[in-house]
Amino acid sequence: MAAVDVKSPAVPWRVRLARLDRMGSPYLYVAPFFILFAVFGLYPLGYTGALALTDQSPLDPQTSFVGLDNFATLAGDPKFWTAVRNTLGMFVLATVPQLLLALALANWLNRALRGIGLFRIAVAIPIVTSTAVVALVFGMFFARDYGLVNWVLEGVGIGGIDWRAERYAAWVAIASMVDWRWTGYNALIYLAAMQAIPRNLYEVAEIDGASRTRQFWQITVPLLQPTIIFTVIISTIGGMQLFVEPLLFTSGAGALSGGTLGQFQTVTMYLVQTMRAYHQWGYAAAIALLLFGLIVLVSAVNFLLVRRIRGER
Amino acid sequence: MRVLTRGRRVVVAVISAAALVGVAACSDDGDEPGEDADITLVIDIFGEQGFGYDELYAQFETDHPNITIEERGGGLGLGDYNERLVQQITAGAGAGDVVALEEGTIVQFYAQTDRFVNLADHGASDLQGNFLPWKWEQGAPGGFVLGLGTDVGSMALCYRNDVLEAAGLPTDRAELAGMWPTWEDFIAVGEQFVAAGIEQKFVDAATNFYNTVLMQVAGNGTGYTYYDIENNLALDNPDIRTAWDLTIRMIEADLSANLNSFSDEWNAGFQSGSFATIGCPAWMTGVISGAAGDDNAGNWNLTDAPGEGGNWGGSFLAVTAESEHPAEAAELVTFLTGPDGQTAAFEALGNLPSSPQALAGPEVQQASNAYFSDAPTGQIFGAGAADFQPVYLGPQNNAVRTEFENALRSVEQGERTPDQAWQDAQDNAAAIG
């Protein structure tokens, strides 16, 4: 395919071919990604932007240009802001304990202990379980009338909780699904980073008389900072897109509503509800754009926050 | 240049070859309308048990050896089914040759009749006498025969013999019906039930109660629910308020088991008997026997619902414009919705016919349901079906209904006062438009 124009006979074609190979091959090798991304990423992105300026609906053959009306409506849409609040709330509720637990777990996994390999396997196993399965199992744990969690709570004297009715209860239940699936994953990531910390740092600290706890906070955590930023960003992207767990948390009708008052409706659920149940495509496109903005914003805030925490120590 | 030209020629040759192969493949698929061409008709339906058509398909296939029928969607809930259907119809791709349209959703397609085959072009106009007048009207907006009726959702009240007995209430059908001529009376019976102090509840959930009452009241009142017949949102419809207030009274009397419809705990409730009664459109009998299982045969019973007769649910079959075999598809629709077809579906599943001939026939009139303590289902459901007033359901009916259901459930959960919840429902419904 390369030997199209062979004009100047001064340079032998093999040399020209080799030069072409050197010049062109890299672009050829990276091109598939960019072509695919253009088709399935960039083009839909632009299309979403255009769609957000219309009132397109599959129920109405007429589509008109509405300018920024969708965004104006969105700014005053209580359901949207409830969804934003739920998404952020569940994200914090899921991520903070998850990463702290993962740090502790990694610290323990980094010890010499009989059967440590088996423990590493054990904490990795939730990763192979699909979110749908996690959501359905935990959905039963948190059943109102016959659920395992309420059985335990009643056993210890606290009454049963209607996990799908009370906002914060629902957040806790859903956050626990996320935590179950991802804590081990993050622990392994931290473990890898801990293993890369030179031992002599700890030895020096020990000579100085620093306690184990102090060593953990003053040596381990600061050196883990890039890794922590990485896991926070990954959790942020996942957390802002939370969908399957809260969707399957409702058993029966009206799952996209995320509770009777939208107690646990996330932005993605509201997006899909607007698209599929309300048939407001233009409005749904506006929600999609704001969701992206939210991800970028929260990622940036988290990035700065984690850096700052380190700076203060 | 020559390379290019040759290249182009090759391209042309390849395309023509592909086209030829394509044509050949098409004729193998039976795209040509010849008698002997093999055809597959895809029919999209919904609901746990489907529409009870298996035997009818077999018969149709026997009569038309070149046709194979493929049914999709069994097990799909109405909400999921409808969301997908709207998208497929709008896209003009992905839907079956024949699609089921539920009464709450058919209105969405009134504005898109160009996406469907006018069944009048396939002789459906002569069939008007096969359907209850109001059912025919719903399926034929402005004379365009969009869909032919399958079943109607005539209403009864289903109840658990053993649970009522435990509360010291009668279980005789006539006696119970006599105790609750109106919904107010029904709530009074519920209060007696509560006074017995057993752990079960009187009704399953506010939502089913509300929908049953609303469809009844609207049928005998304005004739519409959330949208008037010009498709304007009509949230000030007094019928909505009547049904709402009755439901709130029911909740405040502590009658509701507070279950989410179609949830696993709701399903389990049929089996374990955690509630005594449920509003029962004809199609609900199939849901109950499926959920409660064979062990509970004879525990369930059914009788006349309080209030005046009314209709909730029921469907139509339509042929999509994208169908490549509109004539055959229309023939299948005519066959399935004919009086004999409807009778067969009734016998298979209990869906009440929308055909007066089928309703009057002995199969329906003398039908009793062994699962429901041998209740004469044909008579109970069939009574008055001919006199129903149709209730007009607007284009976004299901989405708006969900908002009202959510609001009522938030009262049940104790998360909202009735006034707050009413305001929520109004606001959220208005946003859907």
Place this chain on the structure above:
Amino acid sequence: MTAAPAAPARVRRGGPLAAAGLVAAAVLSFFPLYWMVVVASRTNDVVYRWPPAFLPGGNLGENVRRVLANQDAAILKGIANSFLVAGTITVSTVFFGALAGFAFAKLRFRGRHALLLSILLTMMVPIQLGILPLYIMMIKFGWLNDIKAVIAPFLISGFGIFLMRQYTLQAIPDELIEAGRVDGCSTWRVFWHIVLPGLRPAAGVLGLLTFMQHWNEFFWPFIVLADPGNPTVQISLHTLNSAYHQDLSQIFAGMVIATVPLIVIFILFFRQIISGIMEGALKQ
């Protein structure tokens, strides 16, 4: 990989707290999966059993038989589709990841830094953003309900390229490539005969992670596979769960079936999977 990180002089012994914490974590990790089997092996009365059931029953075979026979959920078709989807995406992701990763790691070309950065940025773009247009596109392609719609958008991943680039940088010495060049190998032959064999460990890890991820994918198939007769296995589970009549022991039997292939893969390759998770971090 070639050089081990700072030599671990001695690893600390774990105390009783560490042991207790790890045992608790292991129990918590396993319990939901154990419970899934418990429910899958009993009858539907588990839904309203009080106290809840903790021991498996004898109905697993019966429930599995019922879910396999459930035409509506089409779980066998779902499993076949999921293998097709996850398998195709895995092969493609690994191949194109290695190819582009090699280019970024070892080849000099104008704009490569900017291009690599842009790939990293694309990882921030969630699929939700383009969900409507993607959906409309699939309709226009005639791919609605078609398994192609679930495969095509995911054939190449930015993460895969990045992972393979990092590994190539470490594992393939420049001298090796130069030697190939001197022998007159074309860039393609260098990649195919010299680089790719050396990337085998990383390819295995990337492949496993990719397979797991797409076996478990829910959101996009949920949007685009409208016909329950042609699902992926996760959509089969959703169909079972959204039925009018919820048959819980059947749903859970379906969940067991959907999880078993990944458990088998995990048992066979847990070393690679665990190191894969850990590598991914070291190389960010």
